[in-house]
Amino acid sequence: MGWIGEAVDSVKSLRIRQVLSQAVSLGMIVTSALIIWKGLMCVTGSESPVVVVLSGSMEPGFKRGDILFLHMSKDPIRAGEIVVFNVDVHERQDTEDVDVLTKGTAVVCPILELVYLSDIFLQHISRRDTFYPSEVRIGMKPNLKEMKPKKTTGDNNMGDDRPLYAHSQLWLQRHHIMGRAVGFLPYVGWVTIIMTEKPIIKYLLIGALGLLVITSKE
Amino acid sequence: MDWQGQKLAEQLMQILLVGFAVVAFATGYALGSFQTMLLVFASGVVITTLITVPNWPLFNQHPLNWLDPSEAEKHPKPHVANSSSKKKTNKK
Amino acid sequence: MHSFGFRANALLTFSVTILALICAMASLSDNLNSPSPSAHVQVSNINRFQKSKGNDEVSMTLNVSANLQSLFTWNTKQVYCLTNSYAFVFLAAEYESPKNSLNQVSLWDAIIPSKEQAQFLIQTKNKYRFTDQGSNLRGKEYNLTLHWHVMPKTGKMFADKIVMTGFRLPEEYR
Numbered sequence: 070m071g072w073i074g075e076a077v078d079s080v081k082s083l084r085i086r087q088v089l090s091q092a093v094s095l096g097m098i099v100t101s102a103l104i105i106w107k108g109l110m111c112v113t114g115s116e117s118p119v120v121v122v123l124s125g126s127m128e129p130g131f132k133r134g135d136i137l138f139l140h141m142s143k144d145p146i147r148a149g150e151i152v153v154f155n156v157d158v159h160e161r162q163d164t165e166d167v168d169v170l171t172k173g174t175a176v177v178c179p180i181l182e183l184v185y186l187s188d189i190f191l192q193h194i195s196r197r198d199t200f201y202p203s204e205v206r207i208g209m210k211p212n213l214k215e216m217k218p219k220k221t222t223g224d225n226n227m228g229d230d231r232p233l234y235a236h237s238q239l240w241l242q243r244h245h246i247m248g249r250a251v252g253f254l255p256y257v258g259w260v261t262i263i264m265t266e267k268p269i270i271k272y273l274l275i276g277a278l279g280l281l282v283i284t285s286k287e
Numbered sequence: 288m289d290w291q292g293q294k295l296a297e298q299l300m301q302i303l304l305v306g307f308a309v310v311a312f313a314t315g316y317a318l319g320s321f322q323t324m325l326l327v328f329a330s331g332v333v334i335t336t337l338i339t340v341p342n343w344p345l346f347n348q349h350p351l352n353w354l355d356p357s358e359a360e361k362h363p364k365p366h367v368a369n370s371s372s373k374k375k376t377n378k379k
Numbered sequence: 380m381h382s383f384g385f386r387a388n389a390l391l392t393f394s395v396t397i398l399a400l401i402c403a404m405a406s407l408s409d410n411l412n413s414p415s416p417s418a419h420v421q422v423s424n425i426n427r428f429q430k431s432k433g434n435d436e437v438s439m440t441l442n443v444s445a446n447l448q449s450l451f452t453w454n455t456k457q458v459y460c461l462t463n464s465y466a467f468v469f470l471a472a473e474y475e476s477p478k479n480s481l482n483q484v485s486l487w488d489a490i491i492p493s494k495e496q497a498q499f500l501i502q503t504k505n506k507y508r509f510t511d512q513g514s515n516l517r518g519k520e521y522n523l524t525l526h527w528h529v530m531p532k533t534g535k536m537f538a539d540k541i542v543m544t545g546f547r548l549p550e551e552y553r
Contacts, residue, residue: 130457130490130530150538151528252535254402293381300390308397312404319453321405321532328401332394340386 091282115141115248120153121258134259139248151250292346300339307331405454406534412452418445418525418541423502428516429552435516437509437548441487443525444500450529450537451494458491460527484509486523518550 109118118139122131131137139153264271288296307328315324420443427438450458486505491497522544529537 130459151536250536253531254533288381296386297389300386301393304390304394304397308401312401315405315453316408321453324401324405328394328398332390335394336387336390340383340390342383 095282113138113140113248115139117247120247121261123262131253132255134256134262136254136258137250138252138254140251141246141248153247153250288342288346289349289351291349296339296346300335303335303338304331307335402533406531409452409454409529409531409535409537412449414447414449414539416445416447416450416527416539416541418443418447418543420444420523420525420543422523422546425549425553426504427553428549430514433514435511435514437505437516439486439505439509440502441505441523442500442502443487445498445525447491447497447527448494450527451497454531454534456530456532457493458497458527458529460489460491460525516548517552519548521546521548 106118110116112118120137120139122133122135122137137153264274308331311324311327311331314327315321420441422439423442424440425437426440427436429436445460447458447460486509487503488506491499522542523546524540524542526540527538531537
């Protein structure tokens with residue numbers, strides 16, 4: 070009987086060891102991905118060094134599903150550079166209310182880098198997007214009272230022979246900008262887009278991978 | 288697919304793909320066309336798939352000669368005093 | 380390499396790796412290209428120069444001639460170019476208006492999709508508004524800069540510019 074117990078024990082320990090080693094290798098994959106991501110963050114100085122283009126507003130340059138590599142250096146942003154920025158909906162609502170904006174920007178140091186966007190660009194902005202800054206002015210905070218009428222009188226301004234670009238302004242500040250685009254890779258980002266838009270596919274994929282891990286013994 | 292066939296298939300795959308990549312890059316660069324490069328490489332991948340993935344008879348030229356079971360009974364292994372075989376018999 | 384699926388998997392992995400490699404090489408080969416673009420911008424006319432709602436606004440006609448053909452390599456999808464005005468506006472502190480040490484305003488931009496279209500001569504009004512924050516544009520000197528971005532099919536993006544100096548806005552509104 071001792072023989073059998075020994076054999077069972079050895080088999081059991083083998084199982085546990087296998088499971089453990091699988092868990093460790095899975096952990097290795099996850100952590101190495103994390104290390105690469107954080108390493109890229111350190112090297113590029115951008116909070117999110119690789120982004121997927123989500124909207125078609127930059128076509129035909131960048132299409133939906135392309136991948137951009139970002140770099141964020143200390144150099145000031147200049148007009149014409151391709152930058153990726155984050156605007157959350159909350160802040161965009163704030164910009165319509167000048168008082169709230171005043172509170173929000175009060176902490177920022179006097180020299181700001183400001184970029185302003187036109188109305189047409191704004192329509193394309195989902196939560197995150199790329200664009201070419203069309204204007205850069207460096208100096209003190211704009212006079213907010215002066216900005217207010219510009220924001221609300223879009224239609225009136227169209228009347229007097231001005232180009233189409235008017236007037237709902239959004240002021241971007243340094244902290245909105247995630248980095249300027251330095252590299253480009255087409256189509257690869259579709260994987261993420263599909264996964265976020267159709268979560269079923271994501272679960273199916275995860276399920277299939279899990280099944281593979283369970284069934285394959287090698 | 289036998290052992291030697293597997294080795295052959297793997298080597299063929301690597302050599303063919305690298306070769307096609309070199310050819311693709313050279314033609315693409317020479318013609319100044321990125322699309323040509325991609326097309327050449329894609330066709331290379333298809334060709335390599337056709338050559339190395341199916342189980343062609345080429346990969347089965349060195350079959351393992353298994354002993355007939357009756358042969359094995361006639362010639363019992365001389366030193367099978369391993370623990371594994373013992374355990375198996377014990378279990379039974 | 381013992382099963383069909385295993386071989387297909389190995390082939391897929393290896394071919395994708397190689398594809399990434401040749402794309403990287405294609406992107407690197409762009410560095411061998413040393414472009415010699417030329418550009419010239421003229422302000423042929425100031426159509427309108429007035430103060431509207433406290434801000435100076437200029438409408439001008441630009442003659443843009445450029446030859447950017449050397450920027451195109453086999454890995455180039457398009458070139459985006461843009462003319463900027465750098466109006467260096469230094470305001471004294473006593474003004475209420477915002478003081479800017481640098482203003483960059485885009486005047487015109489275009490996407491050049493192919494090498495054939497990279498040599499051009501066009502006459503255009505400024506596409507985007509040229510306004511100041513305040514009214515400090517009279518008699519102001521400014522530079523016109525032609526920026527461009529080379530957008531590759533894959534890989535690294537290149538950007539450069541040509542600066543043309545010595546432009547001056549009129550002293551009076553018109």
